[in-house]
Amino acid sequence: MSIADIRKDYQLQTLSEADVAAEPITQFGKWWDEAVKSDIVEVNAMTLATADKNGIPSARIVLLKEYDAKGFVFFTNYNSKKGEQLLQNPNACLVFFWKELERQVRITGTTEKISMEESIAYFNKRPDGSKIGAWASPQSLAVAGKAWLKETFDYYRERFKHGEIPKPPHWGGYRVKPFTIEFWQGRPSRMHDRIQYTLDAGGNWMIERLAP
Template identity: 55%
Template sequence: MKTNIASLRKEYSLSTLDQSNVLPSPIQQFEIWLQEAIKAELPEPNAMTLATSTFEGKPSARMVLLKAVGEQGFSFFTSYESRKARQILQNPYGALVFYWAKLERQVRIEGRIVRAADAESDAYFQSRPVGSKLGAWASPQSQVVPSRKYLEELVADFREEFAEKAIVRPPNWGGYRLEPVLVEFWQGRRSRLHDRIQYRLENGAWVIERLAP
């Protein structure tokens, strides 16, 4: 029988969240939650939805992996020719969402996306496995391709090209960083009275507020 999705419900009861027990910096608070997600052995705890939009405001979203976080923001890497990169050029404002279902938690982040320095992109690229490095060279990301065989042949060509030399970072691939101006922490609670604590950047300082669920 077909499941009635409108009837799907879950009560949340694992934890609570209050302004009195969060850290003054949303980055520090996020790092605590991220480490707890890692310790809980959640699949891909650093997976996040990245939303971008065109100049006209037409949005798109996809899953990417967080690769660094610090007071400057949240970093990820991609092709500069990908759809998301093209949209970032048109509209540098974006949003991230982390959802850790097992912990009944969600984090929303909004801010401006900037391109990472070449040195940062070079350092991360060199940490990648060989296959991922070759894939970055071979993939015309977000473009239409005739077949998977076409991609595999491109990878084989680059494997041969770099057989006797180091695989350097492609000029069309590198990092971006979302610099947050708003971060919201969501903790599921019973009867849909969820805890929502928001950090809002105002005049260079973080204002902490509770939101209605």
């Protein structure tokens, strides 16, 4: 079978303007709960797309760790490529693809660092190995090799073996504050349902259907 012949006709559910919530976080919560109940592997995995000051894009998978009316939170090394790009250009896009439900959610917004207190609170809940990894990895930089990474990890494991492991100053959370959120439900013959929420100047959400 050629790549061009790979296709799936979606038909599990529908999505209409009459069915969705008045604001997108409530709608996301409904879909999130259904995704969690569907036993999707790493249901919180999402693509994060960023761009530098010249508009050159970059994308990778990160994990959602919190969401509420203020936005969607993930954690990373502030000195990583994504951190550098967000410093240059705070606009970002998140995409969830829950293939078991034939659904996508696309979130576009601006990013901001969460508070130091929030980052520390989450960091303290992480396994010790993940905490040490945050210290040991100069994320996105070229390194001498795998042996160097192991030596660095072992160094920090030894350094912190007798006490609490503090949050590194270069590590913490970002919040994506949405101004558009699109809910995509797969439908037969590629006539997919696409409902988009757009935040207007008055802080209200406008709902409209997009062509598939």
